[in-house]
Amino acid sequence: MNLILPDRPLSRYGSSQRPTSPGKNGSAAAAAGATQRLSSFLPALAEHLHSGAFADVTVCAEGVEFQCHRLVLAASSKPLADMLFEDEGKHACVEGRPTRPRRRLELLGCSSLAVRAVLRVLYFDATPHQVLSEEPMRTLQILELAKKWSLEELVDSCIAFANTCQDISTLDALVSSIPRTREQTVERLRLACHERLRSLRECSELRKAVAEKAADGSAGAAEALPCPIGGRRVAACWPNS
Numbered sequence: 001m002n003l004i005l006p007d008r009p010l011s012r013y014g015s016s017q018r019p020t021s022p023g024k025n026g027s028a029a030a031a032a033g034a035t036q037r038l039s040s041f042l043p044a045l046a047e048h049l050h051s052g053a054f055a056d057v058t059v060c061a062e063g064v065e066f067q068c069h070r071l072v073l074a075a076s077s078k079p080l081a082d083m084l085f086e087d088e089g090k091h092a093c094v095e096g097r098p099t100r101p102r103r104r105l106e107l108l109g110c111s112s113l114a115v116r117a118v119l120r121v122l123y124f125d126a127t128p129h130q131v132l133s134e135e136p137m138r139t140l141q142i143l144e145l146a147k148k149w150s151l152e153e154l155v156d157s158c159i160a161f162a163n164t165c166q167d168i169s170t171l172d173a174l175v176s177s178i179p180r181t182r183e184q185t186v187e188r189l190r191l192a193c194h195e196r197l198r199s200l201r202e203c204s205e206l207r208k209a210v211a212e213k214a215a216d217g218s219a220g221a222a223e224a225l226p227c228p229i230g231g232r233r234v235a236a237c238w239p240n241s
Contacts, residue, residue, distance in 0.1 A: 046125035064112035114141035128157035162192035
């Protein structure tokens with residue numbers, strides 16, 4: 001990409017006049033270069049989570065230690081950044097003193113599996129849907145940790161997972177694990193699970209009724225059944241049943 005130089009020297013802090021745009025071709029080349037760098041950077045970032053290479057902070061939950069990196073945590077979460085910034089002031093390197101000790105971040109009351117899932121998302125080792133699918137019964141704990149660390153996209157992913165879950169037994173167990181609370185985010189998850197569970201059960205009952213009527217050879221049985229959620233008749237949902 002060609003470098004666009006200004007017509008006159010700039011001051012130390014730049015100029016109020018915007019530099020000339022590199023144009024469409026230059027922007028496309030820059031975007032392609034950024035994509036190529038990310039394709040190698042993100043896998044390396046995930047690898048450092050598992051290897052602990054260059055780690056400078058230890059995150060602890062239920063006795064399990066995760067070797068992490070201040071930069072990754074601080075860039076991902078404002079609350080974590082504030083905690084680490086405060087620690088920087090307490091353990092700043094001063095000439096003549098030993099190197100500061102590695103920071104330990106104790107997460108009391110947090111599930112180590114939930115912490116592991118959230119860290120995998122932060123390090124681009126997995127998508128939110130992947131970690132939630134692997135640990136569906138940890139959805140509430142993942143949501144609470146995401147809320148604590150101000151990870152709004154992960155919070156939304158937890159709600160979306162509940163809205164699209166296909167397993168009735170998983171939703172049943174998840175609903176029973178979510179307490180009634182005034183905390184808005186947790187209540188959103190509980191209601192999403194309830195609504196999804198009701199929808200799946202209704203559809204299951206309708207399918208069973210259609211199959212029974214078809215086995216009896218009753219003509220027009222589908223039209224006699226109640227409409228599912230949304231007001232669509234059974235015949236429209238399963239025309240081949």
